[in-house]
Amino acid sequence: MLSLNVRLTLAASLVLVAFLGLTGLALERAFRDAGLAAVQDRLQGQIYTLLAAAELADNGRLSMPDALPDGRLSSPDSGLYARITAADGSVLWQSPSVLGTRIPYPVTGAEGIAAFAPVTAGDG
Structure with missing residues (x-):
């Protein structure tokens, strides 16, 4: 004890x-x-x-400037990627930084709602 x-x-x-x-x-x-x-x-x-x-062109389409606000969006494989999609899921614009990179973008929810989700690029 x-x-x-x-x-x-x-x-x-x-x-x-x-x-x-x-x-x-x-x-x-x-x-x-x-x-x-x-x-x-x-x-x-x-x-x-x-x-x-972002601006609207004369024909009503989305237009993004050549000189983007953050330089990383213009540099391929920079780690910062952006994409703008229409309500039907079609891509209206994507940043030049996406070139040569396969990114499995998550399916977003409602229009106008930012969706944050971790993703891993197709090349690792």
């Missing part, structure tokens, strides 16, 4: 390990969620910048 002191120390140690483990998991999740929210905010800013740069 273990002494009372040893049993109390063992019980306190188990409670402390459980508490620290759960605290670590909660902090990791909070940090991951904050990082994801920051990335989504930056991407939403990119969307607003592209919307500001």
Whole structure:
């Protein structure tokens, strides 16, 4: 039979390990969620910048400038890609950075709603 002191120390140690483990998991999740929210905010800013740069041509079609607001959108394989689709899913415009890269774009939801989803390019 273990002494009372040893049993109390063992019980306190188990409670402390459980508490620290759960605290670590909660902090990791909070940090991951904050990082994801920051990335989504930056991407939403990119969307607003592209919307500001977009124009309608005389024939009513979407027209994007040759000099895009973010240079990474003009550089192939830069890691920053953009695509604008119509309601029927047809591609109206995609950034020059997409050239030579196969990207499995996610199917978006309702019109006017930004959709964020992690994707891996076809070339890895």
